Amino acid sequence: MTAPTLTAGRDPRFDHARRVADAVLYEGCALSPCRAWPARDQRHWQFGALVPPACGTRGAEHTYQRTECLLEPRRGATLSLELRFLHAQRGTVQRLAADGQFEATGSLDAGDRVYVPWDEGVEERVELTLPVAELAGDGVSLPFTRPAQQQTETVSVEGRTVGRLVRNRERVDGVLRLSTAELDGPYAVSRLTAVVENTTDWPSDGTAAQHADALPRSLVSAHLLLGLSGGSFLSMTDPPEWARTAAASCHNEHTWPVLAGEHGRADVLLSAPIVLEDHPRIAPDSPGTPHDGTGTDETATPRAAAPNDQHQREARGTDERAGPVRALREGTGTAAQPDTPWWDPAGDTTVDPDHDRIVVDGREVGAGSRVRLRPGRRRTDAQDVFVLGRTARVEAVLHDVDGLVHLAVTVDGDPGADLRREEGRFWYFQPDEVEPLGEP
Structure with a gap:
């Protein structure tokens, strides 16, 4: 050659x-x-x-x-x-x-x-x-x-x-x-x-x-x-x-x-090395480049997954973009002041991802509930094609700072489900994207 x-x-x-x-x-x-x-x-x-x-x-x-x-x-x-x-x-x-x-x-x-x-x-x-x-x-x-x-x-x-x-x-x-x-x-x-x-x-x-x-x-x-x-x-x-x-x-x-x-x-x-559809595109509501530092913004992350103060200090040690994580004051929609204490999931009694429950189509859904996945009512991507209609187990009910609810789930039959639980890597859907099936 x-x-x-x-x-x-x-x-x-x-x-x-x-x-x-x-x-x-x-x-x-x-x-x-x-x-x-x-x-x-x-x-x-x-x-x-x-x-x-x-x-x-x-x-x-x-x-x-x-x-x-x-x-x-x-x-x-x-x-x-x-x-x-x-x-x-x-x-x-x-x-x-x-x-x-x-x-x-x-x-x-x-x-x-x-x-x-x-x-x-x-x-x-x-x-x-x-x-x-x-x-x-x-x-x-x-x-x-x-x-x-x-x-x-x-x-x-x-x-x-x-x-x-x-x-x-x-x-x-x-x-x-x-x-x-x-x-x-x-x-x-x-x-x-x-x-x-x-x-x-x-x-x-x-x-x-x-x-x-x-x-x-x-x-x-x-x-x-x-x-x-x-x-x-x-x-x-x-x-x-x-x-x-x-x-x-x-x-x-x-x-x-x-x-x-x-x-x-x-x-x-x-x-x-990933399955995509022809002409894939970035969601129009994406806040910017996929790796521009917004991943450390609490407004884009479920509260149960937010880093603590020590983690933020370590992040700033290896990435200059990882400035103080922004949080919203409840009910104001304005940025919190730098001296505002970081939200501590262990100390907040108003949320409990493992035990919180919500009502979907007249039925209570929480950790352990089984659902059928129906993504695509608002927006979807190529990955949703693989789980459309599949049954799944709800692992947690998460609330973000904008007041939205997210269901963390593992898909039935997924050989990596145990690893996903260990690492906290779940599929996330909003309540109107699932169909309740009942408890396990």
Whole structure:
């Protein structure tokens, strides 16, 4: 295979697809570091990771992803590609000892913030543009490397150095392979194959500890953006009738391609390790970018899941955007003053998620009740398709600061239900999106 040349700059046609990918893949990883709390953050990185070959034999993780899709390129068309993934970066904390040396510590108090060890994601991109004609036959192969790095940052309190932060990034190697094959038939249709593989040479005996250490050497949430300068991609979800057989013959592994441009366009494709519909979009009432720091705003979070003051200080230690969490004064709709005590779920006797009950269609519903899910009365997304009509168990009744009620549920038959309960990762529906079935 020949080696293509990297492109300079970012393709503006991918802007919409990037926003979608940020929302459904990064989930705030790029800008919201993972600390020791809550329990869900301790496993936050395992979504769509391509691990080194030495760790890809356990079955739960993969070393590569394979995309196959159909395209109708015009003569002389070029293919633009952007591989995006998160490179896990581990941060450690060191304090300044009496002898003037820095030593590792599990916590460093710096007044309004507390520094603790954390993991965060740094976005990496591999971009290229080349003629579609060059992909015929053996196609092209592009090896890429992201070198190991270390950065240090001094921590000072009132002008006095008290410690430092050390960020370490491990080396990651990979390869991107592209090829096309023209299909027989009356239409000028080709099958495009794009393989992304982690080739990092890192020895491991497969133990749990070493498997966890493989994460900094993984391509986390790896996905592809593909664009045609002339011609179009065919939908793999709903191909035209004449192309259904060809679409069914495409072999996609650990990823799924969808049309990702604006409605009416078919020149952009997003291939990601999550099932989406064609032309996915961000909800119009989204407050901003999916990882702009609004996740720490209490007005956007059920009260039962809100962080306490210590957690806020730790958040500010690893993310400058994590300022004081905003709360609303009851009945005023205005922002609380900085000296207002943070709401403590354990001390608020007006709410009890485990025992509160509400009335839905004339029947009481609370923790332990069974319901049938009926999402979509106000707005819905692709994920709701998988649970529409399914039965579920109510785990808690949650009240947010706007006075809305949310039912946290686990879906019947979900093999990960116990893990969801342990981590507090539930499906959330409002009362008019469920149909009461009774107690267990």
